[in-house]
Amino acid sequence: MDKEVSIATALSSGSGRRFALGWRRREQLTPYLFLLPCAVALTVVYFYPIFEAIKTSFESNDISPGGASLVGFKNYSTIIHSKYFYQALEISALYTIGNVVLVWIFGLSGALLVHGEFAGRWFFRCVLILPWAVPYVATALIWSWMFSYEFGVLRYLTAEVAGVAPDFLNRNPYALMSVTGVSVWKAFPLGMVMLLAGLQSIPKEQYEAAVVDGAGPISQFIHVTLPGLKTISIFLMLLIGIWSFGRAFTIVYVLTSGGPARGTETVVIQAYHEVFRFFHPGTGAALATIILTISLVFSAIYLAILYRSEE
Amino acid sequence: MSSISKARFNRALFWLSLLIASTIAVFPVYWMVITSLQTTEEVFAFPPNFLPDIKIENYLSVLTETDLPLWMRNSLVVSLSSTALALLVGTPAAFALSRLRYRGRAVFSLLILTTQMIPTLVLIIPLFQIFVQLGIRDSLLGLVLGNFAFTLPVVVWMMKSMLDGVPQEIEQAARVDGASWFQIMLYITGPLVLPGLAATTIYAFLDAWDEYMLARTTITSPENWVASIGISSFVGQYLTPLNIVMAASVLFSLPPIILFLLIQRQFVAGLSAGAVKG
Numbered sequence: 001m002d003k004e005v006s007i008a009t010a011l012s013s014g015s016g017r018r019f020a021l022g023w024r025r026r027e028q029l030t031p032y033l034f035l036l037p038c039a040v041a042l043t044v045v046y047f048y049p050i051f052e053a054i055k056t057s058f059e060s061n062d063i064s065p066g067g068a069s070l071v072g073f074k075n076y077s078t079i080i081h082s083k084y085f086y087q088a089l090e091i092s093a094l095y096t097i098g099n100v101v102l103v104w105i106f107g108l109s110g111a112l113l114v115h116g117e118f119a120g121r122w123f124f125r126c127v128l129i130l131p132w133a134v135p136y137v138a139t140a141l142i143w144s145w146m147f148s149y150e151f152g153v154l155r156y157l158t159a160e161v162a163g164v165a166p167d168f169l170n171r172n173p174y175a176l177m178s179v180t181g182v183s184v185w186k187a188f189p190l191g192m193v194m195l196l197a198g199l200q201s202i203p204k205e206q207y208e209a210a211v212v213d214g215a216g217p218i219s220q221f222i223h224v225t226l227p228g229l230k231t232i233s234i235f236l237m238l239l240i241g242i243w244s245f246g247r248a249f250t251i252v253y254v255l256t257s258g259g260p261a262r263g264t265e266t267v268v269i270q271a272y273h274e275v276f277r278f279f280h281p282g283t284g285a286a287l288a289t290i291i292l293t294i295s296l297v298f299s300a301i302y303l304a305i306l307y308r309s310e311e
Numbered sequence: 312m313s314s315i316s317k318a319r320f321n322r323a324l325f326w327l328s329l330l331i332a333s334t335i336a337v338f339p340v341y342w343m344v345i346t347s348l349q350t351t352e353e354v355f356a357f358p359p360n361f362l363p364d365i366k367i368e369n370y371l372s373v374l375t376e377t378d379l380p381l382w383m384r385n386s387l388v389v390s391l392s393s394t395a396l397a398l399l400v401g402t403p404a405a406f407a408l409s410r411l412r413y414r415g416r417a418v419f420s421l422l423i424l425t426t427q428m429i430p431t432l433v434l435i436i437p438l439f440q441i442f443v444q445l446g447i448r449d450s451l452l453g454l455v456l457g458n459f460a461f462t463l464p465v466v467v468w469m470m471k472s473m474l475d476g477v478p479q480e481i482e483q484a485a486r487v488d489g490a491s492w493f494q495i496m497l498y499i500t501g502p503l504v505l506p507g508l509a510a511t512t513i514y515a516f517l518d519a520w521d522e523y524m525l526a527r528t529t530i531t532s533p534e535n536w537v538a539s540i541g542i543s544s545f546v547g548q549y550l551t552p553l554n555i556v557m558a559a560s561v562l563f564s565l566p567p568i569i570l571f572l573l574i575q576r577q578f579v580a581g582l583s584a585g586a587v588k589g
Contacts, residue, residue, distance in 0.1 A: 002487065016585075022350050030411065030491075030492045030493070031407045031411040031412075031413035031416075032408055032413065033403075033491075033556060034403035034404060034407035034411070035403070035404050035407050035408075035419065036461065037399075037400040037403070038400050038401060038403070038467060039419075041400055041459070041460055041463055042422065042423075042426065042460070042463065042464070044460070045434065045438070045456070045457070045463075046426050046434065046459030046460070049433070049435075049436075049437035049441070050429070050433060052437035052441070053433050053434075053436050053437050056436065056437065056440075056557055059524060059533070061341050073487065091438050095386035097428055107499070109328075109332065112552070113325070113328060114329075115331060118325075124329060124333060125575075126575060127333045127336055127337055127571060128333065128336050129336075129571075129575065130337060130340060130568070131336055131339075131340075132569045132571070133517075133564075133570065133572065134339075134564050134567070135517075135520065135521040135539065135563060135564055135567050136521050136539075137400050137521070137522060137523055137539045137543045137560075137563070138343070138542070138560040138563055138564040139541050140546070140558065141340075141343075141542060141543070141545065141546060141557075141560045142339045142340070142342060142343045142557070143339060144546055144558065145343075145346065145553055145556070146339060147344075149346065149470055150355075150357075151357055151359070152398060153342060153359045156359055160358075177392075184338075185335070185339070193561070199475035201373075203478075213516075215377045215396075230458050242428050243585065246428070246429070246430035246432075247430055247431055248522070249431065249524050250523040250524065252542050253523075253527075254546055255546075261342065266355045268430065271432055272524075275436050275439075276327075276528055281436060281440075283436075284436060285436050287432070287497075288433045288436060291413050291430045291432070291433070292429065292430055294427065295428055295430055296428065296473055297426075297431075298428075299425060299428035300446070302428070303421065303424065303425075305417070308426075
């Protein structure tokens, strides 16, 4: 692999052939020894559970030990004949698109603001990253208090500023907008950090060339900044999309538990309720398998772009 | 003259935008803190009081009248144990991914990345059943194992990107002197990535500190509650006054916020490197 290493190998093989072979074999095994504990852990907690979840999705909803029997695609057919499934898919789609678009917009705005040189730049970077450091549960609690219809500060502010006082969490469609907003507040620092890295990787010469061509700030933004951020934006959007669709749980669950009237019931919340509230492990696992499949399709796109961009 | 006033206008616009953005980012945290410092009557005043007098009595109440100290202790036990396990298992794997050449390397890094795309719920349903069979469902041990596994891929990935940034010349010199990879990892590369290791440790700790879904589904006994479950139990319960609830969430958020600001620079570098370059 490296010149020095091959010299070392040559030197040690000079000192005795049997020793050299043993040394070399041990060296070949080293990577696998380093990886073994990690591989075992990933198998036990990721790959075996996925196999189990898929298996459960083909079993009946019997929670007595050993009581579940194979039912084929029955759970899947229950799901695709339920109107609530399509409603949850729609809510998940709206929540996901909302997160993707808004995290990108706010992330980009934040990145543009703290990108340049100015006094206190580091301080403002810390300030804008703060939501990322607040735990999910605390985030949900704070916003639940601010959203409170009777005494919440947000109702007071919206009434003062806009003259309307929406019941943020107990009326549709406000509830979905509210949980999306809170998720965006928590996630936009990630977008900001990624897009900031993207901004810093755009060569200065491109801006200079644009200025020579007589481009103003807006034209520079459209013709230099946006194209320069294309790849990183695709990654950010896919990542936020995959996470919002398949992994987002705590904020929505703590704020609304999927209500009011299923108005914020994403597919994840629905699957969670199926298993842990209605005790339908089969149906829940089938729903989870559907979520997994959709997530993996988008992950495949993400990884394909990632590996292509590395070449 | 007009170009000067235009520059001035742009500057004003810039600071105004920065001020608005900072307010949006900080206001909820500010609101949590000031709510926690008011009496119950002041909290329910309408219109709300934006600059109240400060009283710290709520913090005494939350420490003596709620089970928060117990929950925080459980969270600490779970987070520290799972972090230690994840680092112990994840660091050698990261070293192998960053430094060594072997068959199956690309597949392994692909698998690590894929774990981050898998919906957590898909894992929770079978983990719940597995925990029941092992008899560790309602225990901190189950949470330690679960959080260890949830953070392991991120630990591997962050450590790998930190290791990628460390020059390899010294290692090669050590190889010439006949050092094994294990010795190199421990005595040569290890000390060089200590800042990265600190950032990764804190990330794994925060992730476990903040974990909600697994704890919520598996833990039933109140003495085994972790802080994320304990604090969320206040929502919609109306028994605990809101100033006490907010004091509890301040105490729960304080360790993450302090740790996060401490390691912000490395953390952001490591994470964006991982996210951007894969």
